[in-house]
Amino acid sequence: MSETHGIRELAAEFGITTRTIRFYEDKGMLRPARDGQRRIYSPRDRVRLRLIMRGKRLGLSLEEIAELIDLYDxxxxxxxxxxxxxxxxxxxxxxxxxxxxxxxxxxxxxxxxxxxxxxxxxxxxxxxxxxxx
Amino acid sequence: MSETHGIRELAAEFGITTRTIRFYEDKGMLRPARDGQRRIYSPRDRVRLRLIMRGKRLGLSLEEIAELIDLYDxxxxxxxxxxxxxxxxxxxxxxxxxxxxxxxxxxxxxxxxxxxxxxxxxxxxxxxxxxxx
DNA sequence: GCCGCCCTTTACGTTAACGTAAAGGTCAAT
DNA sequence: ATTGACCTTTACGTTAACGTAAAGGGCGGC
Structure with missing residues (x-):
């Protein structure tokens, strides 16, 4: 029932690279949990990533997207x-x-x-x- | 009546720099006439520039915009x-x-x-x- | 024990879309 | 004839958004 994912799974699901996902984390747009060093992504993280991708499709910069996402919480x-x-x-x-x-x-x-x-x-x-x- | 413009005018009208306009020309997206060395922009050029700006607002890359514009003619x-x-x-x-x-x-x-x-x-x-x- | 696979961090490389500076040409006004 | 306001080309600099490579840790299977 615990809907968590590894970074590779998430990357595959969204058609992006793990590098990209880590990059978004660097930018403070994602804050996955950790199991030791490994990143663990919750459903909430997935939602955030979906919002990021939509923002990109709309031609927003990562900075703008970050601001918008922050609005949500x-x-x-x-x-x-x-x-x-x-x-x-x-x-x-x-x-x-x-x-x-x-x-x-x-x-x-x-x-x-x-x-x-x-x-x-x-x-x-x-x-x-x-x-x- | 001859609705032509200098590069500075055009830049002011669209809120961009002359550098940007010359850059678009470099990329083959604009082909202004010349008076000696000076660039002369026709109404047609202005339409093209408007299309470029709209493409940018839609988050398209200049390459994509160029393809789209080429569709028009x-x-x-x-x-x-x-x-x-x-x-x-x-x-x-x-x-x-x-x-x-x-x-x-x-x-x-x-x-x-x-x-x-x-x-x-x-x-x-x-x-x-x-x-x- | 070693292989392969996944994960990690660190760091240098790359591309698009301009910015910025250098060096100079032209033309009207002073 | 020099100043100022335009314009020109050429070329190096910059930022965002990653790519790519290097170097290594953890773990299940043979």
Whole structure:
């Protein structure tokens, strides 16, 4: 039942190298338990790694990702911290929404181009047919 | 009426340095005209630069961006090229859609956390009031 | 006891995407 | 003609995010 993993397992699961995982630990983004010297990764560590990978897919730097992840486990005891927290999250969300718009724009253009190509293809096909008939 | 620009203007408009613009040219991503030695940027060049910046916001490497931009001005004369083209665009679109999902996931989580914080804040406020009454 | 496999730390190497500095050309204004 | 504001090329420097190699410990199997 104890859902723990070795570093090699985790690396395989995420398609990265052990070096990369240790590097993220160096950067303070992971804090696996230890069995002697060996690193032991809990489900919680896996979640963190998943968040890191998603951040990378979004084009964030490791530094930005670290900040974001830290957001997830701020202890919500101080009110001023909570306020700042909400503000930071708001900023981040605005950025993400802008990125979403960028993606939608790009997708729109690509669909347009794709259609143009398809139309051109159809034209050429009918021309071919015509030449045979 | 001739909508051309010097390198300095363009840099200011996009919030980047002239070095960066020349760097992109080195990489074959821009091909400004010349007046003697000076670079002259056409509206077309500006569009390209806009595409580059958007690609960067999406976390793409300059190499990926260059490929994508080249997609926009492939000459659609060969049918096999058109087919390949449509395929490549499809792959790119799939990737962008995945990235969109990542963003939506992240936004969802952040909204959840934001709400949690807001609720906590509200709780603390009412507690404060209660202690004063 | 030794082999092979996994793990560890330490440290130098590499690539992308520029930054920064050096050395110089051009042109308008003073 | 010299200053200042641009522009140019060339080239070395820098940072992030790892890769890669060296040197070694722990352990189950033969």
């Amino acid at each position: 701020v202890d919500p005891s101080e009110v001023t911290q909570l306020r700042q927290f909400i503000e930071v999250i708001g900023i981040r969300m605005t950025a993400l929404e802008a990125q979403r718009r960028d993606i939608d724009d790009a997708l729109g253009e690509m669909r347009r181009i794709e259609k143009q190509c398809a139309d051109l293809l159809a034209q050429k096909q009918s021309q071919k047919k015509g030449s045979k008939a | 492939v000459d659609p004369s060969e049918v096999t090229q058109l087919r390949q083209f449509i395929e490549v665009i499809g792959i790119r679109m799939t990737a962008l859609e995945a990235q969109r999902r990542d963003i939506d996931d992240a936004l969802g989580e952040m909204r959840r956390i934001e709400k949690q914080c807001a609720d906590l804040l509200a709780q603390k406020q009412s507690q404060k009031k209660g202690s004063k009454a």
